[in-house]
Structure formats: structure tokens, C-alpha cells
Amino acid sequence: MIRISAFKWVPPFAQGVVRDLRVRWALEEAGLPYEEMLIDPQAQASTDYRELQPFGQVPVFEEEGLALFESGAIVFHIASRNEVLLPRDEAGRARAITWMFAALNSIEIHVQQLAEIDLFAPDKEWAKLHRPDVEKAVRRRLKELAVRLGDREYLEGRFTAGDLLMTTVLRILRHTDLLDSEPTLKAYKERCEARPAFQRALAAQMKPFEARGA
Numbered sequence: 583m584i585r586i587s588a589f590k591w592v593p594p595f596a597q598g599v600v601r602d603l604r605v606r607w608a609l610e611e612a613g614l615p616y617e618e619m620l621i622d623p624q625a626q627a628s629t630d631y632r633e634l635q636p637f638g639q640v641p642v643f644e645e646e647g648l649a650l651f652e653s654g655a656i657v658f659h660i661a662s663r664n665e666v667l668l669p670r671d672e673a674g675r676a677r678a679i680t681w682m683f684a685a686l687n688s689i690e691i692h693v694q695q696l697a698e699i700d701l702f703a704p705d706k707e708w709a710k711l712h713r714p715d716v717e718k719a720v721r722r723r724l725k726e727l728a729v730r731l732g733d734r735e736y737l738e739g740r741f742t743a744g745d746l747l748m749t750t751v752l753r754i755l756r757h758t759d760l761l762d763s764e765p766t767l768k769a770y771k772e773r774c775e776a777r778p779a780f781q782r783a784l785a786a787q788m789k790p791f792e793a794r795g796a
């Protein structure tokens with residue numbers, strides 16, 4: 583049985599965007615059952631967990647002696663087995679993989695910087711000075727992405743792991759109204775989030791938080 587790590591609890595600003603969501607979603611799309619290993623800060627720091635994830639973060643993926651970390655690598659591993667997430671034809675598959683990297687390497691870097699300023703350092707002097715440039719970079723990337731998306735439903739016409747990762751990256755902006763400036767991108771994100779597999783993944787991440795209350 584596949585096992586993934588996730589947090590027992592995170593503050594409300596992180597609930598629904600913790601990176602195990604990507605893995606849960608990919609597993610749901612692929613129809614692969616999994617169990618969860620819920621961890622707390624003490625487990626994160628343990629030698630045993632560091633063996634699985636050198637940085638003590640979530641998610642970890644384990645199956646039959648194979649342990650993987652990095653959400654992008656895990657989603658790729660799951661997607662490689664399944665046509666729902668990666669087309670079988672070589673060119674289509676390569677293009678979908680390109681979008682996976684674009685989500686994590688060209689968009690998330692900027693989006694995460696903004697989230698870190700807003701959620702972890704809003705009152706710091708350096709953050710106030712730096713934020714306008716970071717917001718500008720995010721806006722530029724969103725516009726460029728919207729231009730490329732055009733009137734397509736998905737980045738490559740059909741849903742792939744590239745859309746899955748892109749959606750989870752765009753969700754990180756939920757504390758802002760930046761996506762409102764790009765209505766087609768906002769609609770794209772909502773289209774991906776409407777997938778039943780996403781809804782199941784989100785509910786599964788939220789379950790332990792809700793059980794604990796707040």
C-alpha cells in the first residue's frame with residue numbers, strides 16, 4: 583500500500599495548500615489507494631523521518647521499499663504510470679512534463695516568495711521594500727501564463743500533471759486578489775479544482791485539521 587506523509591495540523595493560512603495535496607490529487611486521479619502518515623514537528627525533526635525527507639518536510643511517498651520526497655518528483659512518479667496524468671505519445675508526454683517544471687520552476691518560485699512575505703514577514707522592513715517587485719513579477723508571470731493558455735480548457739488541451747501542479751501553485755495566491763486580473767486563468771484554476779479527484783484530495787488533507795478544530 584502506498585503511504586504518504588502529511589501534517590497533523592497546520593495554521594489556517596496553510597490548510598488546503600500543504601504540498602501533500604498535490605500527491606493526494608495525483609493518487610486520486612490515478613485511482614491509487616493510499617494511507618497517510620500524519621506527523622508533527624517532533625516527528626519532522628526525528629532521524630527516522632530525515633532518512634525519508636532530508637529537509638524534514640512533507641510530503642514523503644513510500645511504496646514497497648521505495649521512498650521519495652519532493653512533491654514534483656512524486657507527482658511525476660505517479661503520473662508515469664497513468665495516462666490520465668501523462669499522455670502516452672512521446673511529444674504530448676514531453677510537453678506535459680515541461681508544464682510540470684514550468685509550474686514549479688517558473689511560477690511557484692515567484693508565488694512562494696510573495697506568500698512568504700505576506701504570511702511570514704508582513705511587518706518586516708525588508709519585506710515592505712521588496713514586496714512591490716515580487717508582486718510585479720507574479721503579475722507578469724500570470725499574464726504570460728494567461729496568454730499561453732488562451733481559450734484552451736487546459737494547458738495542453740487535455741488535463742495533465744502539468745495542470746495539476748499549476749493549479750496547486752496558483753492556489754498559493756488565495757490570500758491575494760491577483761488572479762482576479764486574469765479571469766481566464768482564474769476560470770482554469772477553478773475548472774481544475776472542480777475535478778472530483780481534487781475535491782477528494784482536498785477533503786482528505788482537511789480532515790485531520792477539522793477533526794482537531796480550527
Ligand SMILES: N[C@@H](CCC(=O)N[C@@H](CS)C(=O)NCC(=O)O)C(=O)O
Binds near residue numbers: 601638639651652
Ligand atoms: N520542494 C518541496 C517543498 C516541500 C514543502 O515546502 N513542504 C512544506 C509544507 S507545504 C513543509 O513541510 N514545511 C515545513 C518545514 O519546512 O519545516 C516539495 O515540493 O515537496
